[in-house]
Amino acid sequence: MVQVRMEASILGANDLLARKNRGIFARQGTLVVNLMSSPGSGKTTVLERSIDYLHDRLRLGVIEGDLYTDQDARRIEKKGVPVKQINTEGACHLDAKMVGEAFESIGEKLDLLFIENVGNLVCPAEFDLGEDFKAVVMSTTEGNDKPSKYPLVFREARVVLLNKIDLLPFTDFSVEQFREDVAKINPHAPVFMVSGRTGEGFEAWIEWLLEEVRKKRAEA
């Protein structure tokens, strides 16, 4: 019997490709945001609303990750923004290889690329795509326990969006508790309270995002 020491990262192959993506994004000065959430939190609606604010000011692109269907990509297409749909066909997350290929197929120079990950708070958190940062969207109808149940995704996020604040009066959701829980896991992450449906709270989020785009351009 022989023993072979490995100390090899299981995600090593993905991390290598993520680094390659990061290099490509950096050379083009493209800010890349990896949007993550549970299914049904309103990621696509938040994205559509954000596009409305930004498409006159920036060259935008979107990579849509879903298990099946191109419904989300078609919603984004209507906004006149270049979009590439990835169907993972059963896989619960996007990986760096899929994103690299999708970005290449968009083939345009972009200021800001949104990657809408597969709706899932667990698996996508492990896979670096080469993004500048992760943004977590959570909605008031999901209940207060999400941050403490899925700490990794909240810890890894640069920014947190609380969506569906228009529904607050109809839920038992405690914003105060939510802010406390997020602050324990990720004290440096700004929290934006928004409603994708009504547009409430978007100015602050968009302003923050524009500042990130400016910073990225300055680095390029």
Place this chain on the structure above:
Amino acid sequence: MHEFALIEGIIGIVRDSALQNNIRKVERIKLVVGKLSMALPESLQFAFEAFKAEEELFHHAVLEIEEKEIVCSCGQCNRSFAVEDSVSFICPWCASGSVEIIQGRELYIDCYEGEEC
């Protein structure tokens, strides 16, 4: 269930290495998995059982998983602390939020054992 993707990666890494090292039968693979990682040991085991049946090299292999607790180091007071059930990354000594996770994010193959050709 990204555990299937992870096991597929592990099988690939060990297979390549076994070929290089003239190993014809893998007996044991040892993983180190941090508690903050989103990979569940039971799901990894389940996925491993499914994959090992497919390939002779792994037919007799056992997957051993060492879990690591979440440990942070405070950037303010330099003390370290464990993060347990109530997930909080605030330093219990000085209440600073500038902490670094020094253990708990592991996801790697420590070693494997097998029979040579």
